[in-house]
Amino acid sequence: MRVLGFLLRKEFLQIFRDRTILGMLFIMPVIQLLVLANAVTFEVTSVRMAVVDMDHSSMSRGVVTSLAASGRFVPVESSQSQALADGAMLDGSVNMIVVIPEGFARKLETMRRAQVQLIFDAEDGAAAGVMRSYASAILAQYSLDVGAQIFPVVSMRLSPAAERAPVRGRPVLEVRHRGWYNPALDYREYMVPGILVILVTIVGSLLTAMNIVREKEAGTLDQLNVTPITRTTFIAAKLIPLWSIAMVDLMIGLVVARLVFHVPMLGSLLLIFVAATIYLAGALGIGLWISTVVETQQQAMFLIFSLLMVYLLMGGLFTPLRGMPVWAQWAADLNPIAHFVALMRSVLLKGSGVRDVAGHLLALTVIGACVLGIAVRQYHKSSR
């Protein structure tokens, strides 16, 4: 126990002496949070739109005006030729084509219904979906205004050769959305807890691996191994400082989230910190495990980023888990990041209590215990 104290003192001494590491630890998280949370968003604005108006009526101009008036669509081209518009989409200068057929206004007046063709560049599927729902909503509103029905005929276009069959939109039901827990559907409220998880994970696993591998590279690990320091003491002395730093990072992150992004914090912060403690056991465990299988800091860095990339992308951070294939949803059950992200969002945005997130807590505990257990075992095996 006394030896652990000396080792801890040495670790903190080294951490607080290294200005680069200090900066990485306490300033980078804030900057990353500010940059990422503002930049990572699913919103689509300023869609470049080509208009092929074959009708030249006040009604057809009204369609274009209402789209443009939303602020999301910017008419950049207007021609009589579908081919010209297609060319513009192919070279990427427009993301969307609106085709208003001849006789549009006449049909609206006589039959009270008409069609408009909307063609979207579906190269970025998520963005195309968002554009489509915006455009449909705007057209529906315009239909109401003119007292007639306008049916959008939608094409998602990957390339002119692989054009999908047109989807006929039938406004049979009127759908009204109301978002609970995040009424304004503010992406930042949703993203910030997730980004906090990324930061804590990177600090936890990357620094742990780098820190131990650095001792390996410097030869100090051998030197320590010829002292009466036991493996367990050594591991504890490595994990405790990095665990505390990750917790401090989480605290800083939460303060920024509250003060800068006004992320609601409905649930118990204590619950968040308890969950983070458990979660970090796994994150630090991964760092420890990696330190046993690599020889240099470069290898450690590469391995951590490869692993994190997979875990982050499959953790429901950027894309909803429910949209993933079944096997990926199963994999997410074993992914600590998925549980911690879900728990953070649930506690912060919904105010969930211990009972509501008990499943996530249990999963985090089991995963954390397994990962840390395996890593410690591996560490014991890899050195004498």
Next chain:
Amino acid sequence: MSAQPLVVDAVTKRFDATVALDQVSFDMRPAELFGLVGPDGAGKTTLFRILTTLLVPDSGSATVLGLDVVKDLWAIRARVGYMPGRFSLYPDLSVEENLRFFASVFGTSIDEGREMIEPIYNQLEPFKDRRAGALSGGMKQKLALCCALVHRPDILFLDEPTTGVDAVSRREFWDLLDTFKASGLSILVSTAYMDEATRCDRVALMQQGHVLAVDRPSVIAARYPHPLLAVHATERHALLRILRSYPHVASVYPFGDKLHYSDSRTDPGVDAIAAEVRSFLATQNVSGVRVEPIAPNIEDAFMELMGAPEKLIQAAA
């Protein structure tokens, strides 16, 4: 301490196909300064790692201070001092912080170890607030020695402590080792420098995982089997070629600015051989020739042993 500080018995260690140590055996006497001498790749570092409990031998056994290196590793770790070949302290910690840290993990303090490290610490003290990474090579090595000694070990393992250190610092370092030896410490030191071998009480000559000979340096040198001449000429390169063509040559190799020539005959006497070589060189039009009979030193013996390992193993046995 009645037990022998170190007994190595038929230790063998393989790394995949490479045999790093092959049936290595020797032992140390109390308060002995024992040298492991041999070129890079001889297996010295592997042996150190086994003796300091960092590696397990494939076969054979070794005891340090009467303790088995495999079974009693924790007891050994508390009582040995180890200085690896590479500088292995924390470059971002100061001299004093490094020293205090290594003292504390052994459950002691700088003050308690002060007496042991006094001769070195006096030289280090002016730099005690300097970061270890910013020290000169010689100072780093002294700090490493201090850290290996601060817990007052009963045996000291020094793996190539003087590699990359200037000549003056090397001499100082060996003087220090003499001081520690005089205080009763057993020291195992490895080196690739032959001139340092002569400063050891006994040495084990090693090559490619084999121990070629174990004895006092003077005895190993005296066991050299051939008459030996130091030959000097203006053109060393031509001289080497010509001497190698001499019918009675055993070996010729460069040694400083001279060549060491050994003769395959033993009966004519070294002075007679010197005269013959002198007249032979005269017939070959070599200018600036000086030929002197010399006593073999340990390096000559080592070169001879390395050239014919099987012969040497027999001789050692």
